[in-house]
Structures are given as structure tokens and as C-alpha cells.
Amino acid sequence: YFTLSHCWGKDQPLKTTLSTLAAHQQSILVSDLPKTYSDAVKVTRHLGVQYLWIDSLCIVQDSKEDWEREAQAMAAIYQNSSLTISATSSADSYGGCYLEIDNATTEGISKPTREGHRYLVRLRRQVRREDLATPLLRRGWVFQETLLSRRVLHLTSNQMFWHCQERFRSEDGSISAESGSGVATYDVELGFCKKTTIGDHRLWVREHIWQRWCEDYSRRAFTYEEDKLPALAGLMSYIEKSTKSTPPLGLWMSTLHLDLAWRVNDTKKTSRLTGLPSWAWLSVRGGI
DSSP: OEEEEOOOOSOOOSOOOTTTHHHHHHOOOGGGSOHHHHHHHHHHHHTTOOOEEOHHHHSOTTOHHHHHHHHHTHHHHHHSOSEEEEOTTOSSTTSOOOOSOOGGGOEEEEEEOTTSOEEEEEEOOOOOGGGOOOGGGGBHHHHHHHHHOSEEEEEOSSOEEEEESSEEEETTSSOEEETTSTTTTHHHHTTOOOOOOGGGSOHHHHHHHHHHHHHHHHTOBOSSGGGTTHHHHHHHHHHHHHHOOOOSTTOOGGGHHHHTTOOOSOGGGOEEOTTSOTTSGGGEESOO
8 A cells, every 4th residue: 555645734625534434435536536635546546556545534533532543553554555655845635746747847958860850858957955845844744754654755846756765866867865875965955854774773873863853853843733742653663663762752761861962943933832841852842
């Protein structure tokens, strides 16, 4: 099965609730799907896969019991997915996955051959961060979805990007970086999370990776502030199993003396969340 990573937006046009559950278990018409969903279905079918997991349809949204159960399974859902389709440039469910080529991002050169045939070469400058619209990468829930997925296909308004544990590659071939190589920073420079298998590293390397992840996560946005801890729970559970370390609220017992040394970037732009202890970096609004 595939999974979809997407921005809900202010208006969620189609979701499973207690009142729609029975009908959705029978069928959901493709014609009823918003564009982001229907585009994801096209990708799934084109790649020969039968099932696609979409959170707003596969979780009963007004059932607290179902939501809590599925939230605990989130790590396994994305880890076991063959591919995560990421609607990276769409700010809501209507934006789509940009499956059509945007000619505005390319320049064409048409030349005749000696035989009288014409050929067209399309040129595109190497992508830069300012060329990419990536509203999805600013969302808090998407953080663990990206990191836990084995393979991510980022569909952007500029081009496609392939992202897995071994490689980060752009559709036009201008970026092809292997993990661990000196040029494997393209993913971070373009605003993407750096994927790595954290359990395979030494303690001090794991600590460095986790700190970079915390900095990224602290700057992300949430519709509901109370989701800040649950949206990280799947990733912490995965790391706990991989490292045998215990995570108290986003810190780790094995490196607690270092994790407690966090600080906010700008005291004027941060404030406290209620319900979390002040020693936890998850208790502040704003970047650390």
C-alpha cells in the first residue's frame, strides 16, 4: 500500500466521520475526491498498487477512540508503506499533486535535423529553495511522516523529488546525492528533512541528528497546539525501539544532560504551552 502526506487546509471537503463511516466502507467515488486525493489515486494506480492510505478517510475524525488508536499506529503505517506520496506544494486538498508539466519552469529550444525532422530540448535551471513552494514541509504532523517513510515521492510545483534512505534525487537529474556523501546536503538546503537510520549511529551522532530534528520540528505549525506531542510520538517510539533509550517528552535518558541544554532562538517570539513541564523544549511556541 501507499500513503499520502498532505496539507488539510482550512476546509476539509471529504473525511470519514461516524455518520459517513458505513457509506465510506461501501465505496468512495473518485469523482467525489478533492484534486490532491484523486491525483494520489492516479499515481497509485499508475504504479500498480491497489491500496492508498489517506488519514482523513482512514481515521474516523470525530471518534476519540479511533483517533487515539490510529495515532499510536502512525509510525507503523508510514514505516510499512511501500511509498509515501507527498503533495509537497499543495496548501490544501484542492491544490493537487502537480502531475502536469509546468512549462513556465522550462525553456524550450527547437532545432531541425539534417533529415528535416525537428526536435525539442527543454532546459531548466538547477532548482533553488526560493523556486519551491513547500507549504507541506512547514506542518508539524508531516515531520514524522517524512522521516518514518522508507521512500517519499515529493510532487512539487517545480518538479518531482525522490527521497529515501540511500538517495535524494531531482526529476531533472541536476541533483543526485547519496546519503553519507559530501553532497548529500541538498535535501536540507531545499527545505526537506534529512533522512537517516538513527539506530545505526553512535550515541554522539544520534544526539546531533536528534538536535537538528528538534530544531526543525520546533519551527513547524500546528492547527491544534495539543497535537505537538502526539505528532512526535510515532517517531519517538521508533527511536526508542531502535536505541533502547527512554524518551521523556522529547528528551532522551541516555543524553539527558545534553538535551536539557536547549534554548529558544528569540525570547520575544516564543511563549509557553500549558500542560507541559518547562524543562521540555516541547513546552514552547517557537524555534529552539
